Structures are given as structure tokens and as C-alpha cells.
Amino acid sequence: MNNSHRRIPAWLTDYLGMAGALGLLLLIFGLSTENFFSAATFGTIANQIPDTTIMAVGMTWVLIIAGIDLSVGSVMALSGAVLGVALARFGIPLPVAVVACLLVGLLCGLASGLIVVAWSLPSFIVTLGMMEIARGATYLVTQSRTLYVSDRLEMITDTTLLGLSAPFLLAVLIVLVAQFVLSMTVFGRHMVAVGTNETAARLSGIAVRRVRLAVFAVSGLLCGVAALINTARYQANPNNGIGMELQVIAAVVIGGTSLMGGRGSVVSTFFGVLIIKVLGTGLAQTGAQEPTKRLVTGCVIIAAVVLDYYRRRLRKTGTEAAQ
Amino acid sequence: MNNSHRRIPAWLTDYLGMAGALGLLLLIFGLSTENFFSAATFGTIANQIPDTTIMAVGMTWVLIIAGIDLSVGSVMALSGAVLGVALARFGIPLPVAVVACLLVGLLCGLASGLIVVAWSLPSFIVTLGMMEIARGATYLVTQSRTLYVSDRLEMITDTTLLGLSAPFLLAVLIVLVAQFVLSMTVFGRHMVAVGTNETAARLSGIAVRRVRLAVFAVSGLLCGVAALINTARYQANPNNGIGMELQVIAAVVIGGTSLMGGRGSVVSTFFGVLIIKVLGTGLAQTGAQEPTKRLVTGCVIIAAVVLDYYRRRLRKTGTEAAQ
Amino acid sequence: MIGSAGAILSVRRICKTFGPVRVLHDVDFDLNAGAVHALVGENGAGKTTLARIIAGTHRDDGGGMTLNGQSYRPAGRTDAQRRGVRMVMQELNLFPTLTVAENIFLEDLPRRFGVINYRLLHRRAEELMAAIGLRDLAVDEPVGNLTVGSRQMVEIAAGLSQDCRLLILDEPTASLTDRETCLLFDQIRRLRARGVAMLYISHRMQEIKQIADTVTVLRDGRIISTHAIDTLTVEEIVNRMVGREISHAPAARTAAKGRVALRVENLCAGPRVQNISFDLHKGEVLGLAGLIGAGRTETVRAIFGADRLTSGRIYLGETAKHVRIRSPRDAIAHGIALIPEDRKEQGLFLPLGVDRNIAVPNLSRLSCAGIISPAAERTLARRHIDTGAIKCAAPDQPAETLSGGNQQKVVIAKWLARDCDVLIFDEPTRGIDVGAKFEIYAMMADLAARGKALIVVSSDLRELMAICDRIAVLSDGCLAATFSRNAFSEQTINAAAFSRHTATFRTQGAAG
Amino acid sequence: TKRGSQDGKPRIALVMKSLANEFFKTMEEGARGHHAEHKDLYNLKVVGIRNEEDVAQQVDLIETIIAQGTDAIVIAPADSEALIPVCKKAMAAGIVVINIDNKLDRARLEREGIQIPFVGPDNRKGAKLAGDYLAAKLKAGDEVAIIEGVPNAFNGIQRKAGFQDAIAAAGLNLVSSQSGNWETAKAAECVSAIATEYPGLKAVLCANDSMALGAVDALKTAGRTDTVYIVGFDNIEAVQKLVKNGKVLCTVDQHGDQLAVYGIEYALDILNTKAAPADKETPVDLVTAETLK
Numbered sequence A, B: 001m002n003n004s005h006r007r008i009p010a011w012l013t014d015y016l017g018m019a020g021a022l023g024l025l026l027l028i029f030g031l032s033t034e035n036f037f038s039a040a041t042f043g044t045i046a047n048q049i050p051d052t053t054i055m056a057v058g059m060t061w062v063l064i065i066a067g068i069d070l071s072v073g074s075v076m077a078l079s080g081a082v083l084g085v086a087l088a089r090f091g092i093p094l095p096v097a098v099v100a101c102l103l104v105g106l107l108c109g110l111a112s113g114l115i116v117v118a119w120s121l122p123s124f125i126v127t128l129g130m131m132e133i134a135r136g137a138t139y140l141v142t143q144s145r146t147l148y149v150s151d152r153l154e155m156i157t158d159t160t161l162l163g164l165s166a167p168f169l170l171a172v173l174i175v176l177v178a179q180f181v182l183s184m185t186v187f188g189r190h191m192v193a194v195g196t197n198e199t200a201a202r203l204s205g206i207a208v209r210r211v212r213l214a215v216f217a218v219s220g221l222l223c224g225v226a227a228l229i230n231t232a233r234y235q236a237n238p239n240n241g242i243g244m245e246l247q248v249i250a251a252v253v254i255g256g257t258s259l260m261g262g263r264g265s266v267v268s269t270f271f272g273v274l275i276i277k278v279l280g281t282g283l284a285q286t287g288a289q290e291p292t293k294r295l296v297t298g299c300v301i302i303a304a305v306v307l308d309y310y311r312r313r314l315r316k317t318g319t320e321a322a323q
Numbered sequence C: 001m002i003g004s005a006g007a008i009l010s011v012r013r014i015c016k017t018f019g020p021v022r023v024l025h026d027v028d029f030d031l032n033a034g035a036v037h038a039l040v041g042e043n044g045a046g047k048t049t050l051a052r053i054i055a056g057t058h059r060d061d062g063g064g065m066t067l068n069g070q071s072y073r074p075a076g077r078t079d080a081q082r083r084g085v086r087m088v089m090q091e092l093n094l095f096p097t098l099t100v101a102e103n104i105f106l107e108d109l110p111r112r113f114g115v116i117n118y119r120l121l122h123r124r125a126e127e128l129m130a131a132i133g134l135r136d137l138a139v140d141e142p143v144g145n146l147t148v149g150s151r152q153m154v155e156i157a158a159g160l161s162q163d164c165r166l167l168i169l170d171e172p173t174a175s176l177t178d179r180e181t182c183l184l185f186d187q188i189r190r191l192r193a194r195g196v197a198m199l200y201i202s203h204r205m206q207e208i209k210q211i212a213d214t215v216t217v218l219r220d221g222r223i224i225s226t227h228a229i230d231t232l233t234v235e236e237i238v239n240r241m242v243g244r245e246i247s248h249a250p251a252a253r254t255a256a257k258g259r260v261a262l263r264v265e266n267l268c269a270g271p272r273v274q275n276i277s278f279d280l281h282k283g284e285v286l287g288l289a290g291l292i293g294a295g296r297t298e299t300v301r302a303i304f305g306a307d308r309l310t311s312g313r314i315y316l317g318e319t320a321k322h323v324r325i326r327s328p329r330d331a332i333a334h335g336i337a338l339i340p341e342d343r344k345e346q347g348l349f350l351p352l353g354v355d356r357n358i359a360v361p362n363l364s365r366l367s368c369a370g371i372i373s374p375a376a377e378r379t380l381a382r383r384h385i386d387t388g389a390i391k392c393a394a395p396d397q398p399a400e401t402l403s404g405g406n407q408q409k410v411v412i413a414k415w416l417a418r419d420c421d422v423l424i425f426d427e428p429t430r431g432i433d434v435g436a437k438f439e440i441y442a443m444m445a446d447l448a449a450r451g452k453a454l455i456v457v458s459s460d461l462r463e464l465m466a467i468c469d470r471i472a473v474l475s476d477g478c479l480a481a482t483f484s485r486n487a488f489s490e491q492t493i494n495a496a497a498f499s500r501h502t503a504t505f506r507t508q509g510a511a512g
Numbered sequence D: 001t002k003r004g005s006q007d008g009k010p011r012i013a014l015v016m017k018s019l020a021n022e023f024f025k026t027m028e029e030g031a032r033g034h035h036a037e038h039k040d041l042y043n044l045k046v047v048g049i050r051n052e053e054d055v056a057q058q059v060d061l062i063e064t065i066i067a068q069g070t071d072a073i074v075i076a077p078a079d080s081e082a083l084i085p086v087c088k089k090a091m092a093a094g095i096v097v098i099n100i101d102n103k104l105d106r107a108r109l110e111r112e113g114i115q116i117p118f119v120g121p122d123n124r125k126g127a128k129l130a131g132d133y134l135a136a137k138l139k140a141g142d143e144v145a146i147i148e149g150v151p152n153a154f155n156g157i158q159r160k161a162g163f164q165d166a167i168a169a170a171g172l173n174l175v176s177s178q179s180g181n182w183e184t185a186k187a188a189e190c191v192s193a194i195a196t197e198y199p200g201l202k203a204v205l206c207a208n209d210s211m212a213l214g215a216v217d218a219l220k221t222a223g224r225t226d227t228v229y230i231v232g233f234d235n236i237e238a239v240q241k242l243v244k245n246g247k248v249l250c251t252v253d254q255h256g257d258q259l260a261v262y263g264i265e266y267a268l269d270i271l272n273t274k275a276a277p278a279d280k281e282t283p284v285d286l287v288t289a290e291t292l293k
């Protein structure tokens, strides 16, 4: 009883807060451009977010266990490169190529995870290394050339259901499943415990290493999934996903997930991704120049976390903030 | 007595470890290229490290207080841009322009610091925002053009003492001063305390916010100093320093400074910078291709932190590493 | 000016609320110079909160204070210290990478132009450590290398490092053994003689009788009474704290020894645990005694798989085959639980709710195919909050906002919920109030009666002697002696604990 | 500086921009192919930087090369001004410097009192070719947009200028010009937004082919493949297919594979004849569905 009285408003304020911020952005762009409020805009956004969303889901999990994954952009590029080479250079059947692509993502994630747990190293630096390695491997695999694969992957981008593209539906599905796992399963609890206090988690009988390894592996696998979508749309370009790690992290943090671990929500991450994408599309639609875009993006990132601070403070009304 | 018996070996193993790693790299490149072991090579390296070193010093401090500064590359670019515009477009006297350049760095650092302490936000995301803002401002200030200033700044690059360039000497001086402040002054101990346990630091009467603010301000100011050198060598190019933040962080972490705060050494950072630079120069000299360079750099980054793990374990002989 | 017996601090009608919860109600209170004033009360009564308000780390919501006759409302800890008020915190607040000396003098490092004078710093630290009897601790050792007990001494040393007129000690002895406690008391007496007023918070009644001049009882945020210490017996104090009569005599242990539950053979772990062997029977409570750093914690951590064994074997039950315990996970799977000594670092997930904390080791039971049943989780939490008398506003109150003692109860509850066969308690009553202590003793007796096997590590010898069937004494990492119930006394145990420099003697199996 | 290598053959250092970029990769392969055929003539060393904006790394590389000693440097500068001082330094060390791909700033060179011959195409002219080809398919007043490269990238600026020349000449209406940062995904984002905002949009001119790929995707998603023309630049392999099937109207070939070779040959020429350096323009060609047949 107590529970229901306290918990539900918390969720609501979370999502309402994010939705409010999003609404504000939409309003601003709606007023400052001519055709922002159109089916086309939303169709475009729906089409552009799946890969980022899927990677952001993995990143949310990684941040919750108090890690960070800087390699996502490179790993996505590498998976896409393998897909591209398999299809365009060797003409391997699509299903096999897809499996290879996913496998590459999974293996990269596993490798980062293994190094992190084997020597209890900070994931920041390990994935920074992996970022370089995967990028190097991408150049090797593609021989620094863009491989054209759209014609082989049309079924990915062109399948639609109720007007929504398959990638978008897949991304939404992944968000929901990941949120369910996070909040309703033993594994989800273990992630939160590991991210909150690793020592206590270990002493509570949680297989800390296995949890971390699994989370990094999932993050890698999701990069593979994102690579399918990304490659289908933008071809296997060895420079895909450069700088994407920071964009993904920004989205996740704007969604209110803590960089310190232990606190986060996948659904909020989805809002974070939407905010970033609406911002990008809206700015482009106003015809803003690069300097303006950069300035505004930076300000919105900071404003979003400042807002999050007030939201969190509202929620724990009265609890000594200084403590 | 106790002092000399216990402390010095720890320092020694630290530096010897780093020096060993560096020596190994030198050896490898010396054997695999023709002209690596030459005064010219070392002179070149000495000329190339000052800006990175100076920024890495600031980053070391930031990491010690458990922060991170992703904006260093952009802030350096912005400071350089202001310097460039002042000199090349408005023909302002050199000393005034230099002051303006330093001031811009300082102000950016202060701004990040203020936002971080005012709302106790994670510096990762605040400086990520600042990175975008400063880059946007750089494009604005320079109107996206490179400003040619070498002719006005020759005295910076061309002054030498005992065959060493002024920037190099300045960098070494900054390293030494920063190490001294870190290990021998009250402020230094306060930084370590804040980075170890913020709450406890506050309870011990340390002005936590002031310490953090000061450290971010110093990091910004050092970006300004680095900008002087960088601009003198490479002109005021609005794309200067892109991706530099990760390179700087890598150098600092390779030097053994902890990303978790509370542990670090400026002198070791210097070794870290050297390792990164020798690696870069050496790889270029062997004629390695881009993919190879990336792969090797990634592996060296990871290998360095793995080595650091063993070094630390050796040092606290007997204490359980798992803890 | 005030005389030696005048009130140095007067607290009037102080109130404090945390959100909807009222923690202090109109507290009135006087502290005299040159006197040790004990503050006692159950866990969550509001002692720490009151102390923090005086020390400036919390702001009151109403009421006022006067210090030396002048109005006093510190803006922060530094402000309070400027006015001569200092506090040794209940929780450890040290910096592991800084040295002992730096930690002690962090607030006032001897300096010139901001540069630390290390020579002077080390000399001062050595003097201070000598004064509180810690001569053997190197002042340039990073604090991270010290045991919990030594850290607490460093924390106390830091509190004593500066002159002050009012010193608050919040459970300073919670993880100290008798030897350090005595040293601390010497120091307190010295300060008292110098006219310093002291507020002494503790759950150890014997200590209070020993050192305090006056005692104030706090119950549910209200002052119940203030008395000169000689006018009340321990029982009377306890009754006032709890608000009812409690039987504090632990149920006499009937050492109904069952079959062997756990056998440890030649256990070596790290440099500090050497060749420990003992049997633990079903239905038995085995105490582990020893001085700080004797290796008690390391021994039980090794059994639990938290630290790696260098050699030795562990048998479960009476089988001839030893079990391999490589991690706490293995240990738990074999039915072993460990309640760790440092609740904040090792026991709790501070930002998570009480319910989530209790659920963590029990998730397999609360879930089906990996999916958690929120209803089952709630029920479990409710039950243990009730049976453990955990004082919290709601089951999902974050653990970090509970009082120290209640946090400890949460850690115990989370393991009781797991229903293991061998339970290891490392300092289980650290920071627990007298009433709750007896509840915990009763619970241990009950567990033993149900055939569980218990190991209890405690720095409180009287506690061990009250609840244990046998006491094993560690000295410098070796098992010095084992005493059965009829054979132990403070003298024999202390002698064994100090025996590390004399020849090691063993009385393995002396228990009847 | 040490001059001449042990075997007496002249040493040529080819300093590229990012070797992770297809265009420079092609250029490099062309150079290596040439070297393989003329091993007896010279020694070749190829270095590149991490990404196209990394001026600092390129300056550092040249300094290292000067320190190591070489006879000629053939450089595709990452910035048309910032590389001048280090080139000057190289010349002072007696090294022949040839500028390819991206032209160093003439005015600055003059002010510094040095002469560096340029061998390469005129990006502006190339872009104008493509723009003119497009303009022939449109009528005056039609809405078009430009997707630029990284702000301040010299070739990007040149290409934009070329597009603008063609747009002005044909009286087209430039409604938006934004940076796609040379990236496919970024370009797709911009093109999507522009297409939504300007329903009458008739063409998108992209400063490189990677961004053209993004434009193709964006317009496909918007269902406007048939009404909006796309123009690219660089003639990368992946775009050729699209030019053939009409999804991309045209692109521009700078003959990347020959660019470095021209530079090297010119350097050898100067080394052998000590001739006075002069600029040498290389061809740029329009690539359309017809030319690819």
C-alpha cells in the first residue's frame, strides 16, 4: 500500500519530466520552422533513431553497472564492415552474413568485458583501447573503402508494419525487453547491486564478474544489431559511428541514468535519444549553421542534466540533499 | 627513518616501471626503423609534446578529484582561436592577445567548474556539453577559417635554452610545479581527499566546492597555455584539438592515475605522454598503415593499464588484490 | 565566565525532521565543562542527529542553542570547530590514500605558504599517537592499509588533534577491543581534567558506567531523563531507553552439541592467517576473540570465500571430502552466510531501499524463471522489518537514511532471510542498542536451538562470554587457544590473545 | 640534414591526409603502384594522419620526416595555411616540396616569400562542372540545398564555392547550406530535415560521396527519390552503382589514383633537372550515368 503510494508518482514524474522536456523542444521547433509538425518529420525521426536507441540500451546497462563503453561506435562500424564485406565482396548468403555481423559485435563486447573483469580495470580505458582496435580492424576489413550493400539489405529497411519501419519496431521491442529485464528480473537486480556497491554484491553471493561480462557482451551484441540497421541505411563505411559513443552516452545521461552506476532506466534512455534526435532534426530544419548547432547542443546537454537534478530533488522531498 | 624506508621504493617502482615501458618502446622502434635513435628524433618529440603535456597535467588534477574534463581539446581550440583573431584580424599587441587567450581558457574551465559544483553534476556530462559549446564558439570566432599567426608567435617556438625549446621547458616546469603542489601542499592533499571521499572531505572542513572549482579552472587555464604553444606551431585552426581529450586521458591513465579519483601523479603522466608520443612517432616511422596504428595504439593502451594493475599489486604485497 | 561545573552548552527545544519523519522533539539538554556526559538510546532514537546538529553537520528545524552563554547555531562543521566544538563521527571518514598523519591533521596541516611541513606534521602525529598509545603505527602509512580497529583509532586521534572545548564522541569504541578502549579512556580523563566537556554516545553500558559523569536517555527523539551516573543502575538505564522492562540475561546456553557442521583444517590465508583449525558443531555458537588485527576477520572471510585460501581445507558436515569455496557465491551455495563487519562498504546497497537490500541474497527464492515476484519481495521485506524491529518510514526507504544500528539490522535481516546452516557474524552488534542486542542474542540462541551453527567475531569479550559455547582466541593470525564455556574467563582469554610473543599453545578440543 | 639514402636513390615522402579515407587510400595505392613499377628510381615512404582535421599530427609528421632526412616531400596538406611554416622549414633544409590535392594559400606563400608548386585538380572547377550538369536538368528558381564538409576544410569550401557558382549562373534558389561533417549519417539527418522543411526541394549537392550516400537514404525514407536530384563528389566505388541506376545524378572524379603519382613524378623531375617549380593542374571529370557506360 505504502509502496503504491510512493512508487508510481516517482515513475510518473520521471517520464512526465522527460516528456515535458521533449514537448518543449517540439514546441520551440514547431514555432520556429514551417513544416516541423508533419508526418514527414516524425517519420524521419522514427527512421533515424533505431540504431542509436539500440546502442543506448546497451550503454544504459553498462552505466548501471558503473561501467562505460566508449567502443560502441567502432564496434558498430566493425560489425557493419564484416556484414558489408561478407555481402558485397564475398557474396555470402544474407543470413550467414547477419550472424557474422552479430557475432563480431558480441565478441568485441565479450573481449572488453573479459579484460575488464580479468584485471578489474576501469572500463573507460579498456573500451577506449577497444575503440581504437575495432576502428583499426574496420579499416583493415573494408580496406578503407565504403561497401555498397543497401540493395542486399532492403528487406531490413523496407519492411513496415502499421506504417512503422521494422528497425523502429525492433528498437522499441529491445527497449521494452531491456527495461523489463532491468526492473523485473534477478539479473536486473544483480546489475543494480553490482553498480551500487560491488563489494557488497560480491559478498551477497552475486557473481559480479559474470554480471559485468554479460552486460558488456550484451552491449557488444546490441552494437551488432545496430550495425545491421545502420549499414542497411548508410552502407558499410569504415568511418561510420565515429564520435557516436559520446552521442549515445549523452542520450543515456539526459535520460537520467547515473554515470556513477546503480541508477537508470531504459525507457528514460529512449526519451533521451528522442530529445537528442529531435534537437538535431529541428536545428537542421531551422537551417542553423554548424557553430549554432554545436552551441545549442552543448547547452541542451547541460540544461538536461541540470533539470534532472531538480527532478531528483523534487522526488526525494525533504531528504537532506547535502547528505 | 620509516619514511625513507617505505616511501621511496614506491615512487621508484612507479617511475622505473614507466621508464621501463618507455625504454621497451624505444628499443622496439630503434630496432625496427633506420634512424629512430637520433638527436633529431628526440628533438622532434620534445617539440611535439609540450601542449599535450600541459593539458595532461590539468587532466591529472581533474582525475584526482574524481572528475573528468572532456572539453580540453575544444577549449584549447577556442583559446587559440581568440589568440588568432586578436593577432591576425585585429592586430592587437601580443601581450594583450596572450592574456586574452589565457583568460578564455580560464573562463571556460571556471564555467564548467561552476556548473559542476553548483548542481553537483557529473563532470563527464558537463564537460561534454562544454566541449560542444567551445567548439561551436571556435567556429564562430574564426568564422571557420584558419588564421595564420606563426609570424607573430615566432618568439614562442623559436626561443631555446641549452638546445631545448621554450615550450618544452615550460611544460617540464609546469609538470614539476603541479607535482609539487599535489604532493607537498595543503591544496594538493585536499584534492586527494576530495577525490577519495567527497562527503568525508566536506566533514573534514575542506571547502570541497572551492577545491573542485579551482581544479577545473586550472585545467581550463592550462588549456589556454597549451593553446599558445599549439597555435604558434599549428596556427589558429578551428579544428585543432578534435579528439585530443581522449588522447590526453589515455596518457594520464597510462601514467597510472586512477579514473576513480584520489590517486595519481603528474610526473607519471609525463611518462604517459611520452609513451603515447613515442608510440605515435615510432609507428609513423616504421611506415605502419592507419589500421595497424590504430590496432597497436589500442593494444598499448590496454597493455599499459594491465601492467599498471600488476605494478600496483606488487606494491601492496600481501594485501588482497580482490578487495 | 563559566566555572568548571557551569553549563558550556545549552540546547533548548531543538527539533529536526527528515521529510515526513520527525526525529527530534523539543530536546532540552545541558553540557558541563570538565564532565563526560553520556547520551544513550535505542537505535534510531536520534542521538547521532542531535550530535550532528551540535557539531554543525545538520541544521536544526527549530529551537536554539547557546555556547558559553552566547547564541550558537553553527553554519557548518568548520564554523562549529571555530567555536571549539568537535565531533568524532560514528561512521569512518578517512582517506585511504592519505597517510595516518595527513588524515589526523587534515583540517590543520602545518604549513608555510600552503606548503606542508612534513617534518613537523610527522612529529606532531607521532606525539599524538604515543599519547593515545598507538606507538606501533607508522604515521606515514597510508590509512588504506590499516584494520578497521586501527582506523577507528586514527579517527579518534583526528578528533583529538585540535584543542576544543566540547568534544562529541559518537560510538567511538564500536570496533575497539578492551586494550584500545582503555587507552581512549585515559585520554578522555586527561581531557576532562583540562576542562573539556564531552558528549559520549555509546551502546556499551559498562563503558558508560566506567567513564561518564552524567547520563541522558533519549527515546524516539525525546529526552526521557538526565541523571548522575551513580544514581542509576545499568538495568534502570536500559529500561528507560526501551521504555519497558527487558530481560537482558541471555538465555543460558545449553551446549547441546550436534554433529559437526563445519570443519576447518590448517587454514592459511594471506600473510595474517596461519594454520587455523577448528570444528563447528550444529547448534553451537563459537566465538572468535583476539586483539585488533589478530586475523579474525580474515579468517572468517577466508572461510566464506571472500579472500583466497593459500592452503587448508574446509569440510562441511561429517563427510571426509572437503568442499572447494572459491567465492562467496560458492559459500552461500553451501549454506554459509557472512555478516560482514563494515556494513556500509560490504553489507549494504546504500541508495537502495530496505526491501531491495533484504531481497538481494534471496532473489532465487523470490523469483520464478528469473522473473521477480514483487509481492513475494514485499512480503519478505515486511516480515523481516517486523521481526527485526527495523525502524524505517517505509520498506523502500533508502538504507543510507537509516540510523547506524538500523542499518546493521538490515544487514542481519538480509542473511536471516536466506536461512543458511552456518552463519558467521563479524561484529554483529557493532552500533546496536542494548535492547536490540539482546534481541540479537536471543535470535542467535534460537538459531542455534534450530540446529544452525554460528561463528561470532566480536571485540566485546563480555558479549562473547555471554553467548558462546566455545571461544577460540586468535593471536597474531594463529589460533592461540580454544576455551569451552566452563573454562573461559576474561583473564584466560586476554592472556591467550596477548600470547603471540610467547610460545603458541593449543588446547584444541578442550571443550567437553 | 642527411641527404641521399645509402643506395643513392632519392627518397620521397608522401604525406597524406587520412589514409582511412577512401579517396586518399586510392591516392596512396596509385603511388605505391607507381613505385612498384619504378623501384629503381626512388624510395617511397607514405604517411598519413588520423583524420582530415588533424593539422597538428601532420605538422608533427613532417617535422619528424625533416629530422630523419628526405629528398622530397609530396604533401596533401590538411590545411591550406597551417602547413606553410613547416613546409618552409623543410625547404630551408634543402628538401623539395610539392603540394598536391589541396592547394596551399597563394597569398600566404607570397608573403612568406616561398614558392611551392601545386600539382592537382581545381575543386571549385569540378564542383562547378557538376553543378552545371545539374542546372541543365532544372529551371531557374528551383530550390536546391548544399551539404558541406567539415567547416573550414579547404576542399570543402572550394566545392561549396563551385556549387554556388553553378547555382548563381543558373538562377537556382539555394534554400539551405549545412555541414554534414563529411559523414553519411550526419548528412542523412540534415537532408531529411531540409527535405521536410522545403517540400519543393529539387536537388541536394553534396561535397563528397559519403554524404551523397546519406542523402540517398534520407530521400528514400522521405519517399522523394524520384523528385530530388543528388550530386556527389569524389567518384567512390559505392556511388558508381547509384550513378548508374540514376539514384545519384552525377559525381566528380579527380583521378585520385593519379594525383600522388603526378606529384611524385614532378618531384623527381625537379630533383633531376633542378628546374624552376611551376604549378600543374590535373584534370577533373564529371561522372554521369552516360560516362560510366
Ligand SMILES: Nc1ncnc2c1ncn2[C@@H]1O[C@H](COP(=O)(O)OP(=O)(O)OP(=O)(O)O)[C@@H](O)[C@H]1O
Pocket: A319, A320, A323, C018, C019, C021, C023, C041, C042, C043, C044, C045, C046, C047, C048, C049, C050, C090, C391, C392, C400, C401, C402, C403, C404, C405, C406, C431, C433
Ligand atoms: N537523511 C535522513 N533522511 C531520512 N531519515 C533520516 C536521515 N538521517 C537520519 N534519519 C532518521 O532519523 C532517525 C534518527 O537517526 P540517528 O542516526 O540520529 O539515530 P541514532 O540514535 O544515532 O541511532 P544509532 O544508535 O543506530 O546510531 C532514524 O530513524 C533515521 O532513519
Ligand SMILES: Nc1ncnc2c1ncn2[C@@H]1O[C@H](COP(=O)(O)OP(=O)(O)OP(=O)(O)O)[C@@H](O)[C@H]1O
Pocket: B319, B320, C145, C146, C147, C148, C149, C150, C175, C272, C290, C291, C292, C293, C294, C295, C296, C297, C298, C299, C341, C459
Ligand atoms: N599490521 C597490519 N598492517 C597492515 N594491514 C593489516 C595489519 N593488520 C591487519 N591488516 C589488514 O586489515 C584487514 C583486517 O585485518 P584482520 O582480519 O587481521 O583484523 P581483525 O582481527 O578482524 O581485527 P579487527 O576487525 O578488530 O580490526 C585485513 O585486510 C588485513 O590485511
Ligand SMILES: [Mg+2]
Pocket: C047, C048, C049, C090, C170, C403, C404, C405
Ligand atoms: Mg548513531
Ligand SMILES: [Mg+2]
Pocket: C148, C296, C297, C298, C341, C426
Ligand atoms: Mg574484524
